[in-house]
Amino acid sequence: MLKKLILCIALLIAHVSFANNPINKPLIVNTTIDKSAFFAQEITRFSITPSQVVLRYDGSKKTFQDTVLQVDIETTFLVADTSLNLGLLLTNQFTVCRDNGGSGAGSGNELITPNDFLSVYSNDGISETKMELNTPVVLPQSSLDGETISSQSTLWMRFLIPPQNAYECGGSLTFTVEMDV
Numbered sequence: 329m330l331k332k333l334i335l336c337i338a339l340l341i342a343h344v345s346f347a348n349n350p351i352n353k354p355l356i357v358n359t360t361i362d363k364s365a366f367f368a369q370e371i372t373r374f375s376i377t378p379s380q381v382v383l384r385y386d387g388s389k390k391t392f393q394d395t396v397l398q399v400d401i402e403t404t405f406l407v408a409d410t411s412l413n414l415g416l417l418l419t420n421q422f423t424v425c426r427d428n429g430g431s432g433a434g435s436g437n438e439l440i441t442p443n444d445f446l447s448v449y450s451n452d453g454i455s456e457t458k459m460e461l462n463t464p465v466v467l468p469q470s471s472l473d474g475e476t477i478s479s480q481s482t483l484w485m486r487f488l489i490p491p492q493n494a495y496e497c498g499g500s501l502t503f504t505v506e507m508d509v
Contacts, residue, residue, distance in 0.1 A: 367509075373402040374505045381485070383497065392487040392497070399467070399481040401505055407471045413508040414479050415464030418448055423499035425490050446499060449484045459483075464506060 376397050383392040405412050423445050448459045452468050459465055467479040490497050 369403060369405040369507075371401060371403050371505060371507060373400065375400045376483075376503065383487075389489075391489045394487075395485040397483040397485065399479070399483060399503075401467065401479040401481075402472065403477045403507065405477045405507060407469075407475060407477055411509075412477060414467040414469055414477065415506045415508055416450065416459075416467055416481070417464050417504045417506065418459040418461055418501065419504045420500070420502035421446065421448075421461060422501075423497065425494035425497040427491070427493035428495045445488050445490065445497075446501075447486050447488075448501065449486060451482060451484070456484075464508070466508075 376399055378397070381395050381397075383395070385391075386393045399416065401414060403414070425445075450457050450459055450465045450467075452466070457465055467481050469477050469479055472478045485501075
């Protein structure tokens with residue numbers, strides 16, 4: 329009986345000792361995500377036409393002409409699922425104009441223009457919406473084959489008057505398409 333009591337006390341002390349000094353072993357986890365394992369459907373095509381725009385100056389407005397962009401999206405998501413919405417996000421917008429610096433074309437100093445020098449608008453057929461950075465605009469949905477969701481939309485790039493000394497302006501827009509499931 330005394331041996332059992334001593335053994336119990338020894339086990340209890342060992343347990344308390346191990347509990348106060350736990351042994352930690354890191355476990356590194358790494359995987360490759362196969363998105364097709366999550367969803368059988370996907371966005372199969374996303375294009376914006378034209379892919380490059382040459383701005384045309386409108387002397388009467390003293391700014392650049394509005395530019396129309398065509399957005400085409402095709403998916404394998406079924407039309408029957410009415411809870412799905414296609415969204416388009418403006419995720420990056422950068423514009424810059426250069427002045428001639430008094431030394432002629434090509435030697436200009438950069439004038440960073442505010443992002444509102446260029447605005448992008450979408451139109452769902454009912455109303456026009458100014459696109460804000462990282463805020464999705466729900467796109468009108470249709471179907472090319474009668475079974476899967478697609479969208480054909482038009483965007484407009486509109487411009488304010490460029491800085492007074494500007495002789496060259498440019499920039500870039502980045503769009504992301506998403507399916508709200």
